[in-house]
Amino acid sequence: MISIVGCRKTHRGDGRQPPVPVLDGVDLEVRPHEFVAVLGPSGCGKTTLLRILAGLEGWDSGEVRVHGRPVSGPGTDRALVFQDFALLPWATVTDNIAFGLELRGVARAERTAVANRLIDRVGLNGFARHYPHQLSGGMQQRVGLARALAVEPEILLLDEPFGSLDSLTRRGLQEDVLRLHHETRKTVLLVTHSVDEAARLGDRVVLLGPRPARVIETIETGLPRPRPDDIGSDRRFVALKEHLWNRLKALTSR
Amino acid sequence: MSAGAGPRAAVLRLAGGLVIAVAWEVAGRASTSLLLPSFLETMRALAALLTGGALWRALWASNQTLIAGFAAATALGIPLGLALGRWPNPARWADPYLNLLLVVPTTALVPILLIVGGAGFAARAAVVASFAVPVIVQCARAAVRQVDPRLLDAARAFGATPAQQWRTVRLPAALPSLLVAARLGLARAVEGMVVVELLLVAVGIGGLLLDFQGRFDAPSVYAVMLVVMAEAATLTVAGRALERRLSHVAVDRD
Ligand SMILES: Nc1ncnc2c1ncn2[C@@H]1O[C@H](COP(=O)(O)OP(=O)(O)O)[C@@H](O)[C@H]1O
Ligand SMILES: [Mg+2]
Numbered sequence: 001m002i003s004i005v006g007c008r009k010t011h012r013g014d015g016r017q018p019p020v021p022v023l024d025g026v027d028l029e030v031r032p033h034e035f036v037a038v039l040g041p042s043g044c045g046k047t048t049l050l051r052i053l054a055g056l057e058g059w060d061s062g063e064v065r066v067h068g069r070p071v072s073g074p075g076t077d078r079a080l081v082f083q084d085f086a087l088l089p090w091a092t093v094t095d096n097i098a099f100g101l102e103l104r105g106v107a108r109a110e111r112t113a114v115a116n117r118l119i120d121r122v123g124l125n126g127f128a129r130h131y132p133h134q135l136s137g138g139m140q141q142r143v144g145l146a147r148a149l150a151v152e153p154e155i156l157l158l159d160e161p162f163g164s165l166d167s168l169t170r171r172g173l174q175e176d177v178l179r180l181h182h183e184t185r186k187t188v189l190l191v192t193h194s195v196d197e198a199a200r201l202g203d204r205v206v207l208l209g210p211r212p213a214r215v216i217e218t219i220e221t222g223l224p225r226p227r228p229d230d231i232g233s234d235r236r237f238v239a240l241k242e243h244l245w246n247r248l249k250a251l252t253s254r
Numbered sequence: 255m256s257a258g259a260g261p262r263a264a265v266l267r268l269a270g271g272l273v274i275a276v277a278w279e280v281a282g283r284a285s286t287s288l289l290l291p292s293f294l295e296t297m298r299a300l301a302a303l304l305t306g307g308a309l310w311r312a313l314w315a316s317n318q319t320l321i322a323g324f325a326a327a328t329a330l331g332i333p334l335g336l337a338l339g340r341w342p343n344p345a346r347w348a349d350p351y352l353n354l355l356l357v358v359p360t361t362a363l364v365p366i367l368l369i370v371g372g373a374g375f376a377a378r379a380a381v382v383a384s385f386a387v388p389v390i391v392q393c394a395r396a397a398v399r400q401v402d403p404r405l406l407d408a409a410r411a412f413g414a415t416p417a418q419q420w421r422t423v424r425l426p427a428a429l430p431s432l433l434v435a436a437r438l439g440l441a442r443a444v445e446g447m448v449v450v451e452l453l454l455v456a457v458g459i460g461g462l463l464l465d466f467q468g469r470f471d472a473p474s475v476y477a478v479m480l481v482v483m484a485e486a487a488t489l490t491v492a493g494r495a496l497e498r499r500l501s502h503v504a505v506d507r508d
Contacts, residue, residue, distance in 0.1 A: 100412035
């Protein structure tokens with residue numbers, strides 16, 4: 001479904017700043033319906049990788065393919081959920097959710113119907129006509145999630161979507177995303193710097209090294225789906241986290 | 255504006271006006287100069303003006319110039335500013351000239367414009383426009399530059415074409431600043447209108463002023479000035495009200 005081979009990317013500094021090598025030959029394979037969590041330290045190039053997949057920026061060498069075709073720009077088969085939500089501040093929850101459909105020329109009545117269904121699904125009942133600044137961070141990201149789901153993508157790209165939320169809210173949204181993945185069988189690629197999040201959500205965890213990023217290790221978590229509520233005390237889960245922690249610590253202490 | 259508006263503030267403002275009126279009256283009576291009429295003399299002249307036809311004819315003539323010039327300035331300045339803000343690299347050549355236009359008193363350019371264009375309606379409207387254009391261009395340009403790039407990324411990720419990026423992100427984001435641009439431009443346009451009529455072509459309000467001046471009718475001169483000030487203040491207040499209504503976010507925040 002997603003196939004990245006030897007992807008390299010250097011952010012060219014604009015004049016004053018020196019160029020920053022960010023991706024140093026990243027290899028990544030994501031199968032249909034799989035939930036892959038890419039784990040890496042802050043600033044290692046996770047966002048860059050997702051932006052490349054979303055078609056927002058190019059890369060220097062290597063291959064980046066979705067459905068076997070090289071990525072050449074944004075596409076209807078992928079939808080990105082942003083780390084900082086990136087909602088339109090002047091648009092209501094409904095209009096934000098329907099944004100992608102509006103861009104595709106879907107009629108208003110139909111967009112609103114889709115948005116209403118998603119409002120229900122992500123638990124924002126009663127907030128259809130609110131504006132982003134009237135919502136908590138967790139609710140804003142629910143809008144971001146619903147906006148991505150509205151365009152019915154096959155692939156969801158999640159860029160540290162819960163990074164800025166408090167831990168309780170984060171846990172709630174993680175469970176929602178797991179449920180969503182279970183129900184829709186969408187392919188999900190999530191990037192995060194949180195060991196707990198990667199282990200909790202991923203079928204597979206792909207560990208990236210510090211900038212410029214390369215894949216250090218890929219681990220099939222082998223944890224049950226759907227995840228039981230008490231996964232936190234599962235011995236395999238604890239051991240996986242311990243392992244990931246140690247690897248990350250070793251990678252970043254150099 | 256609404257912050258200080260209560261019965262108390264209204265009383266204070268009224269009291270302030272009264273103090274000024276009394277001081278003016280005293281100074282006017284004490285002075286033997288023909289150039290400083292008393293407050294009551296001015297009010298009598300104002301009443302005569304308002305009930306006669308000359309003032310209204312002059313206002314009508316001047317405002318036609320004002321509206322035409324301001325409309326032209328907006329139609330020209332906003333697209334130009336938006337384009338300069340959107341494409342900063344080719345816009346760089348324009349920088350020194352625009353900055354020059356902003357700091358050079360436009361009054362100094364008026365004779366040139368009139369030599370080129372004559373003294374007709376179109377030329378006067380062009381002068382009015384030339385007063386308003388620089389500030390409109392600068393504001394519109396800043397407005398586009400301030401558009402949050404993350405919102406543009408979101409639009410692109412969901413497949414927005416360049417035209418859709420303008421319609422769904424850049425223009426709504428710029429709207430509040432564009433309204434400020436129009437309001438500041440209007441204030442400059444009023445200035446341009448008075449300058450051209452007063453200094454160069456004796457028509458409309460300017461013509462009326464020169465006429466009264468020639469007859470040493472100081473109370474009428476002051477009364478006409480008051481009318482111009484009242485119009486400018488009314489336009490500004492109306493502009494602010496329009497801004498509040500049109501900028502969705504601001505409206506919603508109250
Ligand atoms: N447009 C850009 N121009 C220059 N440097 C950039 C740009 N975007 C990101 N970077 C740099 O590339 C590195 C990786 O960024 P990013 O992909 O956002 O990392 P992460 O998401 O893993 O925290 C950072 O050091 C960042 O400063
Ligand atoms: Mg990031």
